[in-house]
Structures are given as C-alpha cells and as structure tokens.
Amino acid sequence: MYKKRALSYYLSYTVILIFLILLISVFKLQIIDSEKYKNIAKKNVFRIQTIYPTRGEIYDKKYRPIAINKPSYNLYITLGKIVNKDSVSKFISINFDKSIDEVAKIIHDNRYRSYQDILLIQDIPYEKKVLASEKLNYYPSLLFKTEKIREYTYSNHFTGHTGRITEDEYKTYRNKGYSINSNIGKTGLEKQYESILRGKNGQTVLQVDASGNNLDFFKYNLQVTPQNGSDLILTIDNDLQEYISSILPENAKGSIVVMDLKTGGILAYISKPVYDPNLFASGISSAQWNNIISNPDNPLLDRVIHGTYPPGSVYKTIPASFGLESKLIEKDTKLAKCKGGMWFGDRYFKCWLEKGHGRLNVIDAIRYSCDVFFYDLSTKISLENLNRFTKQNYLSTRTGIDLPGERKGFFPSRKWYLEHYGKYVGILGHKVNLAIGQGEVLVTPLQICAYYSALGNNGVWKQPHLLDKRIETKHSYKNIAEEKHLPLSEETIKIIQRALYLAVNGKYGTGTAASIKGIDVYGKTGSAENHMGDTTHAWFSGFAKCNKFEIGFAVFVENGGHGGSVSAPIARKLINYYYGILK
Amino acid sequence: MRKFDWKIFGLLIFLLSLGIIAIYSASATKIGDNYLFSNYYIKQFIWIIISMLILLILIKIPYTILEISIFPIYIITILLLVLVLFLPEIKGSHRWINFGSIHFQPSEFAKLITIMVISKLIHKPFLRDGQILFRASLVTLIPITLILLEPDLGTALTFLVILFSILLVSDLPKFYLILIVSPIFSIIFSFSIWVFLIYLLLLIYLLYRSNLEKVIIGFVVSINTFLYFITPIFWNNLKAYQQNRILTFINPLRDPFGAGYQIIQSKIAIGSGGIFGKGFLLGTQKNMNFLPEHHTDFIFSVIGEEFGFFGCIFILLIYFLFLYKIARSINKIKRKEYLLVSVGILAYITFQIFINIGMNLGIVPTTGIPLPFISYGGSNLLINVTAIGLILKYLNERSIFA
Numbered sequence: 001m002y003k004k005r006a007l008s009y010y011l012s013y014t015v016i017l018i019f020l021i022l023l024i025s026v027f028k029l030q031i032i033d034s035e036k037y038k039n040i041a042k043k044n045v046f047r048i049q050t051i052y053p054t055r056g057e058i059y060d061k062k063y064r065p066i067a068i069n070k071p072s073y074n075l076y077i078t079l080g081k082i083v084n085k086d087s088v089s090k091f092i093s094i095n096f097d098k099s100i101d102e103v104a105k106i107i108h109d110n111r112y113r114s115y116q117d118i119l120l121i122q123d124i125p126y127e128k129k130v131l132a133s134e135k136l137n138y139y140p141s142l143l144f145k146t147e148k149i150r151e152y153t154y155s156n157h158f159t160g161h162t163g164r165i166t167e168d169e170y171k172t173y174r175n176k177g178y179s180i181n182s183n184i185g186k187t188g189l190e191k192q193y194e195s196i197l198r199g200k201n202g203q204t205v206l207q208v209d210a211s212g213n214n215l216d217f218f219k220y221n222l223q224v225t226p227q228n229g230s231d232l233i234l235t236i237d238n239d240l241q242e243y244i245s246s247i248l249p250e251n252a253k254g255s256i257v258v259m260d261l262k263t264g265g266i267l268a269y270i271s272k273p274v275y276d277p278n279l280f281a282s283g284i285s286s287a288q289w290n291n292i293i294s295n296p297d298n299p300l301l302d303r304v305i306h307g308t309y310p311p312g313s314v315y316k317t318i319p320a321s322f323g324l325e326s327k328l329i330e331k332d333t334k335l336a337k338c339k340g341g342m343w344f345g346d347r348y349f350k351c352w353l354e355k356g357h358g359r360l361n362v363i364d365a366i367r368y369s370c371d372v373f374f375y376d377l378s379t380k381i382s383l384e385n386l387n388r389f390t391k392q393n394y395l396s397t398r399t400g401i402d403l404p405g406e407r408k409g410f411f412p413s414r415k416w417y418l419e420h421y422g423k424y425v426g427i428l429g430h431k432v433n434l435a436i437g438q439g440e441v442l443v444t445p446l447q448i449c450a451y452y453s454a455l456g457n458n459g460v461w462k463q464p465h466l467l468d469k470r471i472e473t474k475h476s477y478k479n480i481a482e483e484k485h486l487p488l489s490e491e492t493i494k495i496i497q498r499a500l501y502l503a504v505n506g507k508y509g510t511g512t513a514a515s516i517k518g519i520d521v522y523g524k525t526g527s528a529e530n531h532m533g534d535t536t537h538a539w540f541s542g543f544a545k546c547n548k549f550e551i552g553f554a555v556f557v558e559n560g561g562h563g564g565s566v567s568a569p570i571a572r573k574l575i576n577y578y579y580g581i582l583k
Numbered sequence: 584m585r586k587f588d589w590k591i592f593g594l595l596i597f598l599l600s601l602g603i604i605a606i607y608s609a610s611a612t613k614i615g616d617n618y619l620f621s622n623y624y625i626k627q628f629i630w631i632i633i634s635m636l637i638l639l640i641l642i643k644i645p646y647t648i649l650e651i652s653i654f655p656i657y658i659i660t661i662l663l664l665v666l667v668l669f670l671p672e673i674k675g676s677h678r679w680i681n682f683g684s685i686h687f688q689p690s691e692f693a694k695l696i697t698i699m700v701i702s703k704l705i706h707k708p709f710l711r712d713g714q715i716l717f718r719a720s721l722v723t724l725i726p727i728t729l730i731l732l733e734p735d736l737g738t739a740l741t742f743l744v745i746l747f748s749i750l751l752v753s754d755l756p757k758f759y760l761i762l763i764v765s766p767i768f769s770i771i772f773s774f775s776i777w778v779f780l781i782y783l784l785l786l787i788y789l790l791y792r793s794n795l796e797k798v799i800i801g802f803v804v805s806i807n808t809f810l811y812f813i814t815p816i817f818w819n820n821l822k823a824y825q826q827n828r829i830l831t832f833i834n835p836l837r838d839p840f841g842a843g844y845q846i847i848q849s850k851i852a853i854g855s856g857g858i859f860g861k862g863f864l865l866g867t868q869k870n871m872n873f874l875p876e877h878h879t880d881f882i883f884s885v886i887g888e889e890f891g892f893f894g895c896i897f898i899l900l901i902y903f904l905f906l907y908k909i910a911r912s913i914n915k916i917k918r919k920e921y922l923l924v925s926v927g928i929l930a931y932i933t934f935q936i937f938i939n940i941g942m943n944l945g946i947v948p949t950t951g952i953p954l955p956f957i958s959y960g961g962s963n964l965l966i967n968v969t970a971i972g973l974i975l976k977y978l979n980e981r982s983i984f985a
Binding site for chain 1: 612613617619752850851852853854855856857858867868870887891892895896899902903906907910911913914926929933936937940941944945946
C-alpha cells in the first residue's frame with residue numbers, strides 16, 4: 001500500500017490531470033473554434049430531412065384498389081418560429097377547422113419539439129389552401145406541404161384505417177423511424193401489416209455550411225433513399241363484397257363472410273353497419289367522432305371477429321358429430337320422440353316446431369333442426385366432452401385470421417358454472433340448452449364460417465386469411481395458410497354433409513330458401529335467442545360446390561329473425577352471384 | 584473533538600445551487616416571446632432537500648447501525664437489479680423502477696453499497712492476494728453483469744473504475760492490476776505491430792521493476808502476445824454491422840445523425856457560447872431543443888452555451904476545488920476500510936464528472952452518465968450526496984480513532 005501522504009498526492013495529481021484535459025477541450029471549443037460553431041448555430045445548417053416512405057397500397061384479388069394514397073394539403077407549424085402565439089392561433093381558428101383551444105393544446109403538447117414541423121391539419125381543401133396561402137407570409141411559423149394520405153375506395157371493417165400517431169404510440173414507435181406527424185395503422189389490416197405497409201425512412205441533408213465548406217460531420221455519405229412500403233394483394237373479391245353489401249337491407253345489422261374453403265382465403269367480409277374510414281385517415285373532427293360513437297348500432301364494431309353471439313342451431317352439428325364419433329349414436333339411431341318438447345324434471349324444453357317431429361335419426365334431426373333430438377343427445381354427453389370437442393372444432397379458439405383483436409368466443413365449463421352460479425345443474429338446464437347452441441355459448445361469425453368450410457372441405461380446416469398467402473413456386477402457386485383437421489372420421493363427415501345437403505335440398509328442410517338449381521348448396525339454419533332483443537339472430541352457414549369452385553359462408557343477421565327465412569335467402573343470392581360472376 | 588468539514592460541505596451546497604440554476608434554464612423553452620417552463624427545477628429542489636436530510640441522518644447515525652446494515656442493503660440492491668430486468672422497458676432499457684412519477688434507478692444505489700462491501704471484505708491485514716482479488720471481483724461482477732443486461736454500459740464501466748481504484752490502494756501487489764489491465768491495452772494496440780511492440784517492451788520493463796519471477800513475467804507477456812494475434816482474427820469474424828457499432832462507439836461522428844447527433848449538437852451549443860456565453864435563458868440551441876436530454880446528461884452544454892468559457896471554467900474550478908479538497912483530506916482517515924470507501928467514492932465521482940463533461944465536449948463516447956450534483960435526476964443526486972456524506976462522516980470521526 002502507498003504511504004498515506006503519497007496516496008493523497010497521487011489522488012490530487014490524477015484530479016489535476018483530468019481537469020487539465022477538460023480545460024484544454026473547453027478552451028479549444030469555446031475560444032479557438034468558437035467562430036465556426038457560432039456560424040453553424042446561426043445558420044442552423046445542421047439539419048437533416050427525413051424522407052418518409054410511401055405507404056403500400058391495398059388491392060383485391062384482381063388488383064382493384066381498396067386502400068390507396070391520394071395527395072393531400074397539410075398545414076404544419078414550427079413552434080420555434082412563432083412570432084406571436086395569439087395571432088397565429090387566431091389565424092388558424094378562423095381559416096381552418098380547429099379551435100383556439102385545440103391549437104393551444106397542440107402547442108403545449110409539442111413545446112419541446114420547437115425545431116420540428118408539427119402537423120396541424122391534414123387534407124385541406126384546395127380552395128381553403130389557396131385562400132390561406134396568400135396570408136401565410138405574415139406567419140413564418142406556418143407551412144403547407146403536399147403529402148399523401150390514405151383514401152379508401154369503400155367502407156369496410158377489414159382494411160381498418162390509418163390515423164395520426166398518438167403521443168403514447170410515438171414513444172413506442174420512434175425507434176422504428178416514425179415522426180410525431182406520422183400516420184399509423186390503427187385497426188384492421190392497416191394495423192396488422194403496419195411494418196410491411198410502412199417501408200423504411202430515407203434521409204437527405206438540407207444544406208451545408210453557409211460559406212460552402214464541408215463541415216467535419218459531412219464527410220460521410222448521408223443520403224439514404226427511402227424504401228416504400230409493399231402493396232398488399234388480398235383474397236377479397238371487390239365485386240362480391242360490393243354485391244353482398246347491396247343486398248342487405250338498409251338498416252340491417254350483422255355480418256357475412258365468404259371464403260374459399262380449399263385455401264381459407266376470405267372472398268367477402270361484410271359487417272353492418274359500417275363507418276367511413278376516410279374520416280379517420282384525414283383526421284376526424286370531434287363532431288364526426290361523437291356522431292359515430294353515439295350511434296347505438298355501434299358501427300365501429302367489426303361483427304365478423306369482434307362480435308360474439310349465441311350460434312343457435314348452427315351449433316347442432318357439433319353434438320351430432322360428437323355423438324357419431326364416440327359411438328353414442330349410429331347413423332340410424334333414433335332418439336326420443338319429439339312431441340313439440342321434452343320434460344326434464346319439472347322443466348319443459350320446447351322444440352321450435354310445436355306439433356313435433358316424431359322420432360328422428362341424426363340426419364333428419366339436422367335436416368329439420370329438431371331440438372328434442374339434441375336435448376336427448378345432450379343427456380349422453382358430458383359437459384367436459386362437449387367443451388373439449390367444441391374447441392377441437394375451432395369454435396372457442398381464435399382462428400388466427402390476420403387481423404388484430406380477434407375474439408375467442410366462449411364455451412362454459414363446469415368450473416365456470418361453479419364460479420358464476422355457485423352450482424352446476426347439468427342436465428336440468430345448462431347442458432340441454434348448450435346442445436342447441438343456446439345458453440352461454442358464444443361464437444364469432446368467422447369461426448362458424450371456418451368450421452362449415454372445413455365440413456365442406458372433408459374435415460380439413462383452413463386458417464382464414466385476407467392477405468393472399470399463396471407463394472409462387474416454379475410452376476404454380478402454393479398455399480401456405482395453416483392447415484388443421486377436424487376430429488372427425490370420414491364416415492361422420494359424410495353423414496353430416498348428407499344432413500346439410502338435405503337441410504337445403506330435401507323436402508321440409510329448414511334451409512330450402514337457399515337451394516339453387518345446378519349448384520350443390522349445403523347449409524344449416526340457426527335462430528338464436530339472445531339478450532340483445534326479442535327477435536332471434538338469424539344464422540345461415542354452410543358451403544356450396546359447383547365444378548371445382550367451392551366456397552364456405554356464414555350469414556349472420558343480428559336480431560334479424562329466423563335463419564331459414566332471413567339469412568338463407570341472402571346466402572342464396574350471394575352464391576348465385578358468385579357462380580354467376582365465375583361463369 | 585468532533586469537527587465537521589464545512590469547506591467540502593459548502594462546496595457541495597454551491598454545486599447543488601448551480602445545478603438548480605442550470606436546470607431552471609434547461610426547463611425553459613421559448614415560444615414567440617413567452618417562455619414555457621417544466622417543473623424539473625422544483626422537483627430537483629425537493630430532491631436536494633431530501634438528500635440533505637439523509638446526509639444529516641447519516642452523519643448522526645452510530646457506526647454500529649451502519650456496519651450491520653451494509654450486507655443486507657447490498658443483497659436488497661442486487662435483488663432490485665434483478666427485478667428491474669423484468670419490468671417494462673423505458674427508453675429502450677430496463678433501468679428504472681417507477682413509483683408514479685418517481686423513477687428510481689437501483690444501479691445508482693448499487694455503486695455506493697458495492698464500494699462499501701468491497702472495502703469491508705478486503706480491508707483486513709494478512710489476507711492472501713487471491714482472497715482479495717476473488718472477493719473484490721465477485722461482489723463487483725454481480726452488479727456489473729446485471730447492469731450490462733439492462734443494458735447500461737456507462738454505469739457498468741463506472742463499477743470497473745470503482746473496482747480498479749479500490750484495488751489500487753489495497754494491499755494487493757500492483758502486478759495483479761497490470762495483469763488485469765494489460766490485456767485491454769493489448770487489444771486496443773493490436774492494430775499496429777510497432778505500437779504493440781513498444782507497449783510490450785514497456786510492460787516487460789514494468790514487470791521487471793516489480794521484482795517478479797521470470798515465470799510470471801513470461802506468462803503475462805505470452806498472454807498479451809496471444810491477444811495481439813487473436814484480436815484481428817476475432818475482429819474480422821465480426822459482421823460488418825457489429826464492426827460498425829464498435830467503431831461508432833469509439834468515434835460517434837461516424838454516425839452524425841444517430842449516435843453522433845447529440846455530441847455534435849452539444850459541441851455546437853458549447854462552441855457557439857464563446858467567451859461570455861449568450862446569457863441566462865438565452866441559449867438559442869437550447870431553446871430550439873436540438874438536444875432532447877439537456878436537463879439531464881447534456882446539462883453542461885446548456886451551461887456552456889449560456890455562460891460561455893468563463894461559465895465553464897467557473898464550474899470546472901468549483902468541481903476541481905471540491906475534488907482536490909477531498910483528495911487532500913482523505914489521508915486523514917485512519918481506518919483502512921473507510922479509506923478504501925473514500926477512495927472508491929472519489930474515483931467514481933471524478934470518473935463521472937470526466938465522462939459526462941468529456942461527452943458534452945465530444946472527447947469521449949456517449950454513455951448516458953449524468954453530471955454529478957448538477958444534472959436533473961433523483962436517485963443519482965441522492966446517492967452522490969450520500970456518498971459525500973459518508974466521507975464527511977469519516978473525516979468527522981478522525982479524532983476518535985487517532
């Protein structure tokens with residue numbers, strides 16, 4: 001160890017040495033090189049300009065536009081150049097659609113960004129821009145830029161919309177090259193594929209030193225060309241989409257999904273009522289926003305994947321196929337005689353047909369949608385098995401469609417009943433109801449569509465998707481969507497398919513309103529009681545085959561009435577149209 | 584006789600006051616003719632009051648309580664360092680624990696407590712060399728590893744400085760320190776055979792002067808020669824972007840709009856301040872907010888811009904007097920353990936001042952180390968004041984153990 005005194009000296013010398021180094025550096029910066037830095041500070045030359053990439057566009061399967069970019073006049077403000085805050089706020093509020101308070105808030109929120117241009121207003125009409133431009137000389141802080149914003153060719157829920165980045169989103173996304181003025185995908189495909197659609201920033205240097213000297217900093221190559229975002233080609237068919245939207249009644253609520261059952265590609269994706277995504281893309285005003293959120297029909301709700309509903313009778317194929325798979329019933333097994341209802345203890349469960357169906361086998365039970373058959377069947381199936389089997393058919397799990405926020409649906413378990421009701425009464429209540437798709441079970445229309453498509457695809461369940469997932473191989477396209485299998489034997493599938501065929505094409509089938517000559521339509525109706533209204537939800541789901549084109553579909557009309565009379569005719573029209581346009 | 588060192592304490596208070604003034608200016612931003620202020624300077628003032636209370640308590644508290652709490656506090660701090668890794672990221676790293684609006688940084692606390700633990704473990708006489716080396720390295724490497732995971736390179740480096748400075752004044756023969764440090768230089772010098780040869784000769788001379796056995800000299804020399812040959816191979820095996828990252832860390836100006844952006848902006852601000860500066864609140868670069876962190880890591884650039892060369896000299900002078908006074912007083916501390924603690928504290932505070940001001944002046948890489956006593960920031964301030972409080976306490980005690 002050092003001698004104490006020596007230690008003290010060593011320490012002091014080290015401190016002195018360090019401060020000498022700092023002193024020399026300060027001297028060099030502030031005395032020797034000061035003029036150079038004063039110049040830079042004055043000219044403010046050290047500026048780069050980020051070049052933002054053009055957002056990828058979205059097209060349907062035939063390259064027809066769904067979401068494209070259009071030129072837009074945007075007004076920017078640079079806080080550091082404001083001469084008089086009050087006069088500039090007043091100018092903005094008089095000429096544009098922003099109140100003085102809103103402007104004050106923007107200034108306050110961005111007070112630490114005084115050297116950046118802050119986006120004030122997007123998509124200013126040309127006339128307003130010309131009028132305001134004349135007076136812009138008095139307000140050096142304001143600046144017009146011609147940029148691109150999103151334009152949607154029609155309203156729908158799957159594309160979603162872009163919108164101005166929020167302060168919170170900015171914190172997460174700034175590392176990825178977003179600016180405080182960026183537009184970002186907020187919902188739907190715009191959000192899902194944000195990273196693909198956006199592209200990569202480029203940059204350019206605005207100026208060099210005023211006297212033309214190249215500063216030290218500029219000896220490296222700083223030009224970067226931006227990489228524009230990739231376009232998305234969807235599996236959507238704009239014609240079919242538009243046609244289906246047009247055949248729905250004006251005030252109808254509900255959703256319709258059509259998919260190619262061989263690939264899982266979604267051909268049409270309709271949810272009603274719908275909102276105009278263009279409002280969000282150009283910066284929605286508070287009046288417009290209030291208008292949308294005060295609408296009791298909730299147009300922002302995507303009823304295909306964000307709405308969950310009792311499936312009603314479209315669920316009946318699940319207990320039926322479970323019965324067949326576990327040999328509880330055979331193809332010809334007839335269950336309890338339907339006299340219009342059935343007693344369980346002191347509770348009477350009605351069949352929808354008051355006069356009764358008599359004794360039926362499983363095919364006819366689906367064909368006529370007899371409730372009593374399924375009441376009786378439910379006594380043979382445990383809740384746990386039904387729960388598991390529902391999940392195995394991908395009804396209470398997410399389908400994994402390429403959209404954000406998909407709902408999972410719900411199927412109760414014994415544990416759930418104990419937690420929520422304190423008891424589970426099995427047969428005398430819950431299970432009987434569940435077997436006909438009533439009670440606590442909830443599904444999304446997309447799950448139903450995927451399930452029925454899989455029934456049509458001989459048990460091969462294809463993951464529904466909107467982005468065309470076919471990749472080009474040497475000679476053809478290969479579909480890379482995820483593929484799963486329903487837990488059904490070939491035998492069972494044949495029986496269920498037969499029943500679905502008869503439901504549409506057989507005498508007294510519940511779905512005969514959907515039958516079309518020359519096309520094999522298979523389907524199941526559903527009229528689900530619900531707590532949203534007195535009228536039932538009208539369901540019709542199934543698949544149609546003609547030549548090599550096979551589609552699966554689900555038609556769901558919220559509080560629309562009976563599946564057979566409301567939804568089946570809609571299905572008929574859309575199938576007809578689809579095969580019509582194919583021809 | 585108890586004696587409180589009012590000179591060191593007075594300089595501390597003076598530095599803290601300068602900090603408040605600088606933060607007040609850094610909180611201001613000019614829009615039109617008006618200034619908008621954020622409340623950083625008020626928060627900093629509250630932190631100063633809290634720190635002063637803790638300093639007071641520390642000086643009054645009996646040594647016995649202090650002694651028994653060292654290891655438990657060390658263990659709690661290590662647990663907190665583990666905990667932060669599982670908390671959500673803030674600004675790209677896991678450094679902070681949040682209580683509402685208060686951000687608490689456990690790595691700050693780790694510095695001081697690690698210094699105390701190292702000193703406690705190695706101050707006793709008659710420890711074997713291996714024991715000293717093993718104990719000191721173990722208790723330092725645990726926090727260093729955890730802090731590197733956050734990741735926070737600057738703070739991790741501070742720990743190395745702490746370890747090195749304490750070992751330097753410990754009973755450990757200097758040969759070990761040469762052994763620890765020489766490979767780092769070998770890697771740096773491996774780019775040129777001539778520089779490396781001169782360095783190697785110097786190394787052999789140093790070892791020879793330390794009266795070491797030839798076997799050991801041979802061992803050290805062969806390790807360093809091996810490093811000379813292996814480094815280029817290792818370097819060439821790195822991916823281009825990895826090489827770039829290292830080169831940019833050493834010379835941020837390679838990336839003027841990324842890593843070098845802040846340094847360049849800071850140099851412009853300080854350089855344009857000139858001899859007399861632009862005046863209080865009037866820094867144009869500051870008011871245009873070119874530097875996002877100018878109330879924390881780049882506070883010196885605000886001082887340099889607004890108060891100019893004289894302002895910088897003044898701040899450097901106060902720092903110098905403060906550190907010089909501590910350095911000269913340290914030999915009055917009689918207990919070895921406390922002496923080691925004080926050297927550790929002096930070393931890390933000096934290191935932070937050097938790195939931070941050096942970063943502002945563009946002579947060292949950006950590492951995210953704040954300027955002690957002046958930068959805005961609660962846990963940093965608290966721990967620096969506590970550290971000085973400890974030294975004041977030890978100095979206070981000198982007559983008792985004399």
